[in-house]
Amino acid sequence: MSDGLGHETAPGHIQPGLSRRDLLKLGAAAGLCAAGYPASVWSAATDTKDQIIISRPEEFQKMDAYDNFNLVNYSLFLHVFDFLVEMDQNGKIVPSLAESWEASRDGLSWTFKLKRGVKFHTGDAFTSKSVKFSLERLKDKKLARSGWWSELDRVDTPDDYTAVVRTTAPVGPMLSNLMTPTVMYSEKQAERDGPTFFDKPIGTGPFKFVEWRKNDRFVMDVNPDYWKPGVPKLKRVVYRPIMEDFTRVAGLRSGELDVADTIPPDQVATLQRDEKLAVLRTMAWDQLYLGLKCDQPPFDKVEGRQAANYAIDRKILVEKIMEGGRPAAAIVPQGVLGYHDGLKPYPFDPDKAKSLLATIGFKTGTRLRMIAPEGWYPKIKEITETIVSQLKGVGIDCNLTIMEGAAFTQARAAGNYNIYVTGGASWDADQLAYQRIRNDVFKSGYRNDKVFSLLHEGRTTVDQNKRAELYRAAQEILYQEGPMVWLYQMEHIYGLKKNVKGFIGYPFKVFDLRKTEKA
Structure with a gap:
């Protein structure tokens, strides 16, 4: 198609x-x-x-x-719902409820001119007050997506069709964050419904x-x-x-x-x-990876993390099991701002992996907990069983549990694992690197102040070319430190009439x- x-x-x-x-x-x-x-x-x-x-x-x-x-x-x-902005089929951010926008020179404010005549499903008008109500909710740190909006200060509404988003620091991925999905809610309906507001989503x-x-x-x-x-x-x-x-x-x-x-x-x-029937298949901005518990043996040592990277034969995963995709090397997938084409996937080298584990005194037979979500990804059972076998081949024994998605999400968020298996789809490097590395939303325990500094600078830099350089620099360190084992960039396949x-x-x-x- x-x-x-x-x-x-x-x-x-x-x-x-x-x-x-x-x-x-x-x-x-x-x-x-x-x-x-x-x-x-x-x-x-x-x-x-x-x-x-x-x-x-x-x-x-x-x-x-x-x-x-x-x-x-x-x-x-x-x-x-509608968002202020959205992405078109070519990966370009385009207007939606916001007809135009402009960032201030210091990067601390973004002024959005809003579409007139838009109504919510209840008939209430969409105005700048809707933007203020919606975005300022994201200051609530209990909300999952609040981490993407940690620099948000407030939203000013000089008139009904102008919203000024003010931040405590420049926000490089501002427009990307507005598609996360940052839906626009009706402030009037929220006032009418009170605690039942989210029982029935009402948008434009x-x-x-x-x-x-x-x-x-x-x-x-x-x-x-x-x-x-x-x-x-x-x-x-x-x-x-x-x-x-x-x-x-x-x-x-x-x-x-x-x-x-x-x-x-x-x-x-x-x-x-x-x-x-027809088949639609495309390379996704999504990569399957192993998340390692970096504050527990053997992954509390860089040698243990590198060993896990050398233990995996990505070619088998891509060519024999998935019959498509490409081996991955780093956190930002090809096609997304910050992709580093100079980094190549770790080679399959089980002898190197065994040697690295020996240097840190890791004892063969120690059993680790690996968790994966049921059904989220094609061939997940075959993929994870192959990975378990390959890790066992270098002396890392795992008990694999493939669990229902909600249970997996809870276990991952609580850090109840030694290895978790999941994907990372994004359209901006900040969404994966900042959240999963610097904010450590999945409790990996990994820390590197230089990486954290680069990621923070990438988030607070408005110049997109500069941001790309910063993310590439961060990935060079992450590549050596190996807190995640990047497996392959996934091909996404739809079947349709x-x-x-x-x-x-x-x-x-x-x-x-x-x-x-x-x-």
Whole structure:
């Protein structure tokens, strides 16, 4: 599809007593029902032109857009809300609710001129007071995304259609942060609803929220009064979180799904042979990696961290298991500001890894805890089992636990691991490097004052070329110190019906149905 850029939790519950092989034998539609999805789950309207059913292996988690890092939340909120700015298909930041903006010379204020005539789904007007209410919420340090806004001071509202964002230091990723998703809330609705405000998201977007059934569906209907002409094309969008790859693929092949996200690479050829289906695959701004607990042996020593890097054969992961992607070397993926093309992936050298472990007296047989999220990434079981085997080959024994996404998120945030396996999708180096290294949101225990200083300078520098230099310098140190084992940059694969037109999958793993229609 010419208009797709292409491109991470929720379980598809399998009925006890039925094996994967049993389900496959039942056939696509029967398999779906046997897997615990009754016929009513798959709306009969999928053969009409006014509805899309889309699925990926990720559950919508929270109604508050500012209190999670979940990419399916971003995707769905993109349809219910608008942001001040957004990114187009070429990776360029473009106007949305803000028609224009200007940074002050000292970088301490950003003035946004706002779109007039925009209304929330309740009929309330979107004004600068909405911007003030929304952004100043991010000063609450209990919110997950507040770390991206630590320099925020206040928002001034000189008139209804001018908002001035003032900060305590320059913010280099200001525009990137406004897409995180930094949705715009209705201050009037918040006052009316009080503590129930987040029970039902109300935005200015092209779709209105209808319902959320946890682990089952998220439904949106068209906003007929949307301010952008000709958008949306659809009347309804239904999002279905389905963890099982084979169930998701079966739903697409049987026609019950219009779009299936995160297609396993070994299913691509099958889908391509189906004349009713198309495959969209693109290199994502997302890399799978191992996060190491750097305040516990053996990763409290740089030799132990380097040993883990030398122990992994990335070529096997990319070529034999994933059948796509590229080996990774550093925290910023190719395509994102700050990418360092001079750093090459650690070579596979198990003898070097063993030697490094010997120098720090690491005892073979010490068992470490490795955790990974179920279903977030294709082939995660095969990938993690291969990694466990490769680490064992150099003397690092791991107990692997693949857990439901919410449990994984909690364990990772609490630092309850020796190694965690996850991805890192971003559109600005600050979002990964600052949060996961300097702010240490996943409790790795890694510290390096020089790295921290470079990352802070990158965050507080408005000159984007200078920022790129700073992030490259930080990555050179991180490469040697090895607090993370970068595995590979992921290819993201969608399967979709050929009559689905105008679908966009952004490289940062967010899907966009605002201009999608069915021919």
